[in-house]
Every structure is written in structure tokens, then in C-alpha cells.
Amino acid sequence: RAALAGDGAPLRPGGADGPDPAGPTPEAVRAAAREALAGLVAERVFGGDPSRWLAEVGDRAGLAAWGRRGATPAARLIGWLLATGQGGLGRCTVAPLTPGVLAARLAQAGDGGAAAPTWAGRPYETSPLTRNLAEPLIADLVAVFGNGLVSRLAAQLVEVARLVAPVLGDDGAGEVAEEATPELARDPGAGLGLVEAARGLLAHRVVLAGEQVVDYAILSPTDWNFHPLGVVAQGLAALCEEAGAIAEPLARLFVIAVDPCVAFDLARRAHPGAPPFTVPLSEEP
Structure with a gap:
């Protein structure tokens, strides 16, 4: 700076x-x-x-x-x-998001900016991991x-x-290597912008009627990765079951490794045989 x-x-x-x-x-x-x-x-x-x-x-x-x-x-x-032996903690089966899936999801007029996006009923992941699988x-x-x-x-x-x-x-x-940007639609009034941001694939979709913006949708990596049934939710469930007594610091590490972009609270719901834990609000985003 x-x-x-x-x-x-x-x-x-x-x-x-x-x-x-x-x-x-x-x-x-x-x-x-x-x-x-x-x-x-x-x-x-x-x-x-x-x-x-x-x-x-x-x-x-x-x-x-x-x-x-x-x-x-x-x-x-x-x-x-x-x-x-902790290398596999948080593993789950959420599939990687592709530009084609993202474009199809954004093409759902008026619904592209949903806070919990899915495609064909499934959440997806977009992150440094998914773009480096090769x-x-x-x-x-x-x-x-x-x-x-x-x-x-x-x-x-x-x-x-x-x-x-x-x-x-x-x-x-x-x-x-870069993937080709898919076509969003043949409508000349619709446009799609995709960029590989630090946390994953970021998309902006705009629809024009003449010179007026009639629809604008944004899907960020956080929308996908922190879906209620997404990679963080599934990963944390698997991690807490496997890590036992040391789940708290590892759970925090897992969330940071995926990266929510903002400060977060992390707490486990109490259930028989497992005391609840709380991770304090992080001081920096």
C-alpha cells in the first residue's frame, strides 16, 4: 500500500x-x-x-x-x-462448478442472484482447488x-x-489454462461476465431492454461454497465427525481454507455426547 x-x-x-x-x-x-x-x-x-x-x-x-x-x-x-493423518479432513462429494453450469444457472431470468444457488438440484464448488484439479x-x-x-x-x-x-x-x-466463456443466450440484450477471482469463479449477468437495465444478477464463490448443503456445510459435518476433540481449530482452518470473504462466526449445535464449541468472530475479513 x-x-x-x-x-x-x-x-x-x-x-x-x-x-x-x-x-x-x-x-x-x-x-x-x-x-x-x-x-x-x-x-x-x-x-x-x-x-x-x-x-x-x-x-x-x-x-x-x-x-x-x-x-x-x-x-x-x-x-x-x-x-x-489430517490431510483428508473435510472431504465431501460436492462437484466442481464449470462455466457451462454457471451460465445455465444465470440464464434463469430473475433468479440468478439467489443466495443459495443450485443447478439440477445440486450445490457446486468453485475455488482455487476446483480450478487446479488438473x-x-x-x-x-x-x-x-x-x-x-x-x-x-x-x-x-x-x-x-x-x-x-x-x-x-x-x-x-x-x-x-483458461476455459472458453460459454454463450449465455442469443439475445443481444443479455451479457455475461465471468472472472476467476481469488476465491473462485465470479459471474455478473445483465439484461437490457433498449438502454434500460431490466435484470442484473451476481453469483459469487461464497454463494456456492457456503450454500446450506454446499461444500463447507458438508465438509464441516465430515470434519467434526472425524476430528473429535480437535475439531474446533480444524473447523476454523477449513472455513478459512475455503474463504468466506468476510468475518464469520462458527458454532456447533449441542447434541448428546458432544459439548458445543464456538469460534469467536474473526477480527479481519
């Missing part, structure tokens, strides 16, 4: 003064900020060059070896999950742990490594 906006407030509506006009150009400032951030991520997350990390952790054995070295908090967390490391993890905790966290690490590696000089590591 300091690199991009100087003493200003870059997130305040109306803008800020930004860097000194007499100083480096905005492009140079942004480049310096990218390099500083990439270097910080390389050091604090991967413990070294992210492109080398991608080459060394091509399967679960490589990931486990990285975790055992434990040079960073991310490595220690992955290492602990694998060493204690990665060799993630495919290997999913074969053993399904869509459980370690697969989710590893998918986020793969994405971060591919994003920062080009900034540090490895152009090939940042290549990401």
Missing part, C-alpha cells in the same frame, strides 16, 4: 494523492511493489524460489518432504496435516485425500507460486 499510494489512502472513495509526482513513474512504483511482494512471498511462504518449489513438489511425496523441512509456517502446517500435485493429492484440507491448501500454494514466479523471472511458471 505504501509503495502504491505513498502517504495517501488508496482504498478511500475519491482517491488519494498517491506517490510524489516528482518521484518514480507509477509503472516503476507498481513494478517495485510487485517485486517486493513476490520476494516476501518467496521467503515467508515457500522458503525459497517459487519456481523451484513447483518443480520439487510435483506429487504428494515432494509436498510431504517440503512439509517435513518446515522452513515456513505454510510448510509446517502442511507437514503437520500429513504427519498426523495440476499434477493436486491430482495426486485428490486421489488420496479428496477435496480435504491438504488438497485445498496445496492448490492455494500452487496458485500463489505461479503468480509470483514470473515476477521473479520465471515466465513459464505463470501460464494458466
Whole structure:
């Protein structure tokens, strides 16, 4: 923030003064900020060059070896999950959302912005995990742990490594395959915008009558992932049944791994033989 906006407030509506006009150009400032951030991520997350990390952790054995070295908090967390047999916690059978399913769901006029979306009666998931299922490391993890905790966290690490590696000089590591955007409708007054946001596939759909907007729908990753019968609900049910006494911190970790985008409360309903627990409201979104 300091690199991009100087003493200003870059997130305040109306803008800020930004860097000194007499100083480096905005492009140079942004480049310096990218390099500083990439270097910080390389050091604090991967413990070294992210492109080398991608080459060394091509399967679960490589990931486990990285975790055992434990040079960073991310490595220690992955290492602990694998060493204690917790890697599959939260696994369930919710299917990954595809652009085609999303377009079909949004084409339901007047109903595209439902808070609990389904398609053909099923909830779906859209996340860093679902868009990295073809990665060799993630495919290997999913074969053993399904869509459980370690697969989710590893998918986020793969994405971060591919994003920062080009900034540090490895152009090939940042290549990401993209799916074609499906046609929403032949009506020239309807439009669909899809973007792979940090948490999953985000969609905006607009319908015009002349120059007037007559329908506007948004489906965010949270709408799908936090559906009452979605991947978080099913994952937490499975996790709490399997994790027993240590369910509370792992449940919180699972929610954060999926990422609700906002602060959250997490509580378990009391039932015979299992005391309730409550996770406090997180201080930051």
C-alpha cells in the first residue's frame, strides 16, 4: 500500500494523492511493489524460489518432504496435516462448478442472484482447488485425500507460486489454462461476465431492454461454497465427525481454507455426547 499510494489512502472513495509526482513513474512504483511482494512471498511462504518449489513438489511425496523441512509456517502446517493423518479432513462429494453450469444457472431470468444457488438440484464448488484439479500435485493429492484440507491448501500454494514466479523471472511458471466463456443466450440484450477471482469463479449477468437495465444478477464463490448443503456445510459435518476433540481449530482452518470473504462466526449445535464449541468472530475479513 505504501509503495502504491505513498502517504495517501488508496482504498478511500475519491482517491488519494498517491506517490510524489516528482518521484518514480507509477509503472516503476507498481513494478517495485510487485517485486517486493513476490520476494516476501518467496521467503515467508515457500522458503525459497517459487519456481523451484513447483518443480520439487510435483506429487504428494515432494509436498510431504517440503512439509517435513518446515522452513515456513505454510510448510509446517502442511507437514503437520500429513504427519498426523489430517490431510483428508473435510472431504465431501460436492462437484466442481464449470462455466457451462454457471451460465445455465444465470440464464434463469430473475433468479440468478439467489443466495443459495443450485443447478439440477445440486450445490457446486468453485475455488482455487476446483480450478487446479488438473495440476499434477493436486491430482495426486485428490486421489488420496479428496477435496480435504491438504488438497485445498496445496492448490492455494500452487496458485500463489505461479503468480509470483514470473515476477521473479520465471515466465513459464505463470501460464494458466483458461476455459472458453460459454454463450449465455442469443439475445443481444443479455451479457455475461465471468472472472476467476481469488476465491473462485465470479459471474455478473445483465439484461437490457433498449438502454434500460431490466435484470442484473451476481453469483459469487461464497454463494456456492457456503450454500446450506454446499461444500463447507458438508465438509464441516465430515470434519467434526472425524476430528473429535480437535475439531474446533480444524473447523476454523477449513472455513478459512475455503474463504468466506468476510468475518464469520462458527458454532456447533449441542447434541448428546458432544459439548458445543464456538469460534469467536474473526477480527479481519
